Amino acid sequence: MTRVIVVNGPNLGRLGVREPDVYGHQDLDTLRADCRAWGQELGLDVEVRQTDDEATMIGWMHQAADEGTPVVMNPAAFTHYSYGLADAAHMLGDAGLPLIEVHISNPAARESFRRHSVISPVATATITGMGFYGYKLALEAVAHCLAQ
Known part of the structure; x- marks a missing residue:
């Protein structure tokens, strides 16, 4: 099974209580x-x-590049x-690894300061606005990239 890490940035540890009208109640x-189950369906070992x-x-990106580990990243506020x-995420592309940016x-469609991503230009793809289902799509994208 191919190992994949799903990394989430600031305040995502508060899912379910932080702005549930935006981020949901889960x-x-x-x-x-969910990510572990979706990964298993795709033959991916997801952490x-x-x-x-x-x-x-940033350290997780360095580790992923060094170890050859694909990444699904929700950079949250770091996005902007x-x-x-x-720069650290760019190293994944340099290593030929997929990096899928995802946003819940x-x-x-939100405040103007949220409309610019410094991660999107270095990501393989970006999935936004799909809630937790976006992570499933991101894992499918990783599997697709690995099969190429």
Whole structure:
């Protein structure tokens, strides 16, 4: 089974209680279980991580590039300004690995500051506005990329 990490940025540990009208009522544990199940269906060994710390997320990108691990990333607030994370994520592409950017909500339909992503230019693909189902689509995209 191919290992894939799903990394989530700041405040996603508060899923289910933070703005449920935007992010839904399901929590991070539900997302972990869903991603593992969807991964198994695709022959992927999925590990879901979450951090509020930018340096930790950058370290995860370095580790993924070094170990040859595809990534599904919800950078959350880091989406809009973390050039350090974008640089680290770029290393995945340099290593020939898929990086699928995913967002639970549709940033383009929200506040103007959310409409720009510094991650999208280095991502293989971006999926937005599909709730948790977007992670399933992202894992399917990883499987598709690996099969090419």
